[in-house]
Amino acid sequence: MPQRPPSSAVGATTWRLTDSPAALADDGAFLLKRTLLLANMAGFLGGYFVLHNQWLQLAWGLILAVLWLMAGGHEDLAEALKKDRWMQGVAVLWSLMLVRSSIFESPGATLSALWLGWGNGLLLMGFLLTLWQTARRPQVIFALGKPIVAMATVAAGVSLIIFYGLHPEGVFGSRLRNWFVYGGWNSVNSGLTFGFAACWAAAGWNASTGTRNRRRWLVALVILYLATILTLSRGALMALVCGHAVLLLAVGWRRSWKPVALVVGTLVLFQVSAPLLSHLAAKDASKRLGIPNETIAVGKFGDTVVSSNPMQTAMQRSDNGRFLIYSAAIGCMSTWQDWLLGKGMWADDDCWSCSLHWYPEHLxxxxxxxxxxGGLPGILGLAGLVGWALQRSYRLARRGEPVWLMLSGYGLAGLCFDGDSVWALISIARYEPLLFWTPLVIASARFTQDSTAPAV
Structure with missing residues (x-):
């Protein structure tokens, strides 16, 4: 709304010009550009929950990105590299990793792998620069969080209905999977993504005002908590606890007790009600398999069904070969060149997996x-970037914006024992840009914006 015109003739003329068709056209172009940017990121990040595969997700991102660039986004694309020193550090390490992989020898690398590697890397950098621009939007926690949490909640709710009621091979109490992704995404991947959305919903519920808004966030939060827990993914549960613990340590009990109390209460309720859930699962398994003996029927599903003591079952489960994988990773670094330069971004996985008796697909x-x-320089550089971003996230949390620190704690905890590569937009595990880069990039953008804003 235009302000009242000043008394001077020059000032009055200036005020009249602000309502001119050219000014209104500029406002319309800005609104279109900002809308396309938000739709791009909300749809791309929400695609981890509701789009069937990464190619549909990539198509959404590319189409909206082209429209945004055509609407004037090209003027803002490189702004992150001009203003944000953390993003400059990311770009430097990213460039060094790609250049090293292109110049020095990588075991088993092919020309097609090189081209695909560069393409994947450029897509990642485009995503980071676009996300950084989105993070500058006012109230991004709600503007971006609401559509993402809404899509995650729909995916969780529909998956619960389908796999626990409608799916011909589904059994009540079995490890939940996201039905929207591949028709039933791996339960670990489903749990990690559901938990990420749950942390965002918890932060939104904790920060929102108004009974109606808080009620919506709370409904989404409860559904996402339950969906995360019912995936029976230890990684997702560990990350969920870490995310809430980070929130508690950063802002104190008074400002975090509601989401912390709710997640603890949900976990306790699940543990207490597990015997009933296990009994219902046995009855459903007996009915679906046509086996009168419920114990034998549910035994055919092994540990993929809720047990009467899920905490004990989780502790007794094996590490699924992870420590053998990590041992193979260290063992493959057999020369000083490996430690100094690494194997290269698109080295064949046989360079580390050949010593294992199975093929785990990624590390x-x-x-x-x-x-x-990337060798020692790569991991030390990545650790430095993570520490730098966490410092910025912590300072934002102390200023009243703790969501990014909470999401960072969740993502980093979840990716310690899962995930493929953070240096590619499209990976086997698929979710690294969501869990790793999203909270770190947004936190850095918010911190940079606060630091460069003029004092009022």
């Missing part, structure tokens, strides 16, 4: 992946 830990492919 199940993003820091291990960076160590193998």
């Amino acid at each position: 199940h830990g993003v820091f291990w992946d960076t160590f193998v492919h």
Whole structure:
């Protein structure tokens, strides 16, 4: 709304010009550009929950990105590299990793792998620069968080209904999977993504005002908590606890007790009600398999069904070969060149997996992946960037914006023992840009914006 015109003739003329068609056209172009930017990021990040595969997700991002660039986004694309020193550090390490992989020898690398590697890396950098611009939007915690949490909640709710009621092969109490992704995404991947959205919903619920808004956040939060727990993913549960613990340590009990109390209460309720859930699962398994003996029927599903003591079951489960994978990762670094330069970003996985009796597809830990492919400089550089971003997130949390620190704590905890590479937009595990880069980039953008804003 235009302000009242000043008394001077020059001032009055200036005020009239602000309502001119050219000024209104500029406002319309700005609104279109900002809307396309938000739709791009909300749809791309929400695609981890509701889009069937990464190619549909990538198509959404590319189409909206082109429209945003055509609407004037090209003027802002490089702004992150001009204003944000942390983003400059990310770009430097990213460039060094790609250049090293292109110049020095990588075991088993091919020309097609090189081109695909560069393309994947450029897509990642485009995503980071676009996300940084989105983070500058006022109230990004709600503007971006609401559509993401809404899509995650729909995915969780529909998956619960389908796999616990409608799916012909589904059994009540079995490890929940996201039905929207691949028709049933791996329960670990589903749990890690549901938990990330749950942390965002917890922060939104804690920060929102007004009964109606808080009620919506709370409904989404309860559904996402339950969905995360029912995936029976130890990594997701560990990350969920870490995310809330980080929030508690950063802002204190008085400002975090509601989400912390709710997640603790949900975990306790699940543990207490597990015997009933296990009994219902046995009855459903007996009915679906046509086996009268419920114990035998549910036994055919092994540990993929809720047990009567899920905490004890989780502690007794094996590490699924992770420590053998990490041992193989260290063992493959056999020369000083490996430690100094790494194997290269697109080295064949046989360079580390050949010593194992099975093929695990990836290293199940993003820091291990960076160590193998980037050597000590790569992992130390990545650790430095993480520490730098966490420092910025902590300072934002102390200023009243703790969501990014909470999401960072969740993502980093979850990716310690899972995930593929953080240096590619499209990976086997797929979710690294969501869990790793999203909170760190947004926190850095918010910190940079606060630091450069003029004093009022």
